[in-house]
Amino acid sequence: MRTESLARPAAADAPKDLRSWLAHLAERDRLAVAREGVELADELAAVSKRLERDRAVLFPKPGGHDIPVVANLFAARDWVAESIEVGSEQLLARFLAAAREPLPSREVSSGPAQEIMHNQVDLLRQLPIPKHNERDSGPYITAGLLIARNPRNGIQNVSIHRCQISGPNRIGVLLLPRHTLSYFRMAEDAGDALEIAIVIGVHPALLLASQAIAALDEDEMGIAGALLGQPIDVVKCKTNSVRVPAEAEIVIEGRILPRVREPEGPFGEFPQYYGPRANREVIEVDAVTHRARPIYHTIVGGGYEHLILGAVPREATLLQHLRRSFPNVLDVRLPRGGTCRYHLAVKIDKTSDGEPKNIIMCAFGAHYDIKQVVVVDKDVNIDDSEEIEWAVATRFQADRDLLVVSGALGSKLDPTTKDGISAKMGLDATVPVDAPELDFKRIHVKGEEQVDLAYALQKNPDPALSRILVR
Template sequence: MQMETPARTAAKGQADLRGWLAYLAERDKLAIAREGIGLADELAAVAKRLERDSAVLFPRPDGHEIPVVANLFAGRGWVADSIGVTEDQLLPRFLAAASHPLPTHEVPSGPVQDVVHKDVDLLRQLPVPKHNERDSGPYITAGLLIARNPKTGVQNVSIHRCQISSRNRIGVLLLPRHTFSYYRLAEELGQALEIAIVIGAHPALMLTSQAIAALDEDEMAIAGALLGSPVDVVKCRTNSVRVPAHAEIVIEGRILQGVREPEGPFGEFPQYYGPRANREVIEVDAITHRKKPIFHTIVGGGFEHLILGGVPREATLLQHLRRSFPNVLDVRLTRGGTCRYHLAIKIHKANDGEPKNIMMCAFGAHYDIKQVVVVDKDVDISSSDEIEWAVATRFQADRDLMVVSGALGSKLDPTTDNGISSKMGLDATAPVSAPELAFKRIRVKGEEHVDLATALQADPSAAIVRLLAEART
């Protein structure tokens, strides 16, 4: 029997954060913290302790009326549940949605604009936590930053770290991606870039914000396809950006032209601090929200941070690789590689040398990728032990190692020179012409069919006593 999920109920009404939290609560996967947990450090500490086990809701953090929720994804299976599929269907479902997006549906009004604040005081009106020890202050970490192409009107959805700098100013890190491209276009036109920061959306919108999509490809349309129903959007009150009508909170503003202010340090996904530097600045014009909204936060560098970034990237990387190599079976961004830098690729190998071509294709797919390991179809790439075993038994450094110097990498990787990085590829596949038994994995015949309930005695202690007694005679 197929279990009903928030994604499967989307046709009955817009899927939102509240539907996902209700789903978790029904399955005892939502913990409730005591009232009054501190927004600085304490909230993140509790969330961090629970990050592999449970989502957690914080009522009245520091006495604030708006509750905070964290740990929306405590495992890969949770991601699958949020869009109504099994874990093995996760990447195919994401690929299908990316290939057949459903454009958003604009509506005249929505719950996210039930309450409007034009007189903005961010830290008074919103419960923004401070996460890691050396963070420079409170950060919005789970906000979907929606920017509108100033020439075409097409929107982009992404997540950026957003430091609260004053009552109505936010420091934002813009890496060389689509939001930055829109910002440069706006600068060329001599204007600020209109944006909105959406806090508290259905997990599908969070996931698609991390897709490696083309410029001017709206990630909210991919989310609609993922949910099976177009996302309802409303026009912001102070600019032309369209935002999800059933989100919890929206911050409306502009990325100012030519203005830079200090931002950082901030604990990032590589488990290090992104440094302090002069960065772009958002000036906030309004805050809108639902009645009794919920504020979603992600602990910087925590498990939710890694999972959220990993799965959508895997799907789009798989799609990219299969365009040239249909024999690519699966991909995985490993947790040890921060779900960004290290990629394992499973293939049905047809030709020697092919793994190196696949490595080069993967390096070109996204600049974050620093290491690629290509393995055969008999390797479980969800297991770090299996990947290491393949490298140990099917890889020789003088023959199977590829190193590329001077390539663009992640500027958040502290080993790079302002983002200039080297790339490493490992061919951990068996030669096509190898004798049949040379790389044949051993197995015990019948292991998968053993029924332990019938194979083992019901009362082992009595059997052990009897065997020991017989051994003494």
């Protein structure tokens, strides 16, 4: 497959789907194309990992399969902003605006996602599902939006879960204590299965929206519509009542079975460790639908795309949460070194001593994953881990500025926890309000920002070097 085939005519009303994003990347030389026949087990993930901070990559005929696979939709934070047509400095504000004013999806009668239907399901034969990390228990669907309906009121939830292929029509799924699990427990308590769909191959805005820290019964599809500035067209599944994006590449329709648990895992997760094997919920697949020529999207477990996809929506909702009580919070980051989940940097315009510790406690309450918070002043660049470390080194004293909380709820995927029970640590790396100005005045070379290197440096330094270095 040539990348040119991914392009579509430019039009204001053209669908914003996976293909439109791939065409955007291809036009900017950010989409690599692998040789045909890359193996689905290990090799595809290995190539993706080598390119994860540089380019997206398209795999034609992976493992001899007719359906191509794409990975690395986000190779940089800037790409995330680009995908929703804003600058990097506007990214969190745009996400917050979309969460505040979602644009409800619009149901249509048909769509490309249902051009082909398979009633007889054999997932590994019909779809190119890769195995990623070395000790993964087998092939996993990793970039699938799991869409479930509240069995009591029909409101949908969109999220991403790791999905192990356990049989031709059987999937083991890890449900953490979030909204999908709440819906499943409602259904299971009534003795019913929970109708779901797994949607693969969508515009990045839908992936971002799925990671929002939203309230129960807030449909993330509306957030995606607001991010794109147009409602997401959805169609009703062929075998159940779930509504799915009409422009999706692939849809797996099924049910999470009540009172059934089967082994799932291990699987390489975002902390860069393997999530353990355990008995987990099970999806029975009833049908697969897809475009006439679909593209399969995969996310390498624990890779950069995995981390950044979770970071940006969490940052936006954490920023909103903190600003409700502390309007002087300027920005937040979930740095890669903290797995884009566990460590949080908060930039503030400090008004009083003691305030950073209150902000730290508020951040711990915002999401259970967070185990370390560093609060810094407005002169610190929180996109630079060296700047954060410098603030801790020069503005923090452990006996005065350290806050420790024991026995709190944390991430069960953190191997240092005991069944998810974690300690939390907060560091106040801000300047005391009453400190003499020169004590914490950052050094600065006058005129550094105005230096014109093209003028200051010689274009051909060899003659000057020869004169200076002559013996």
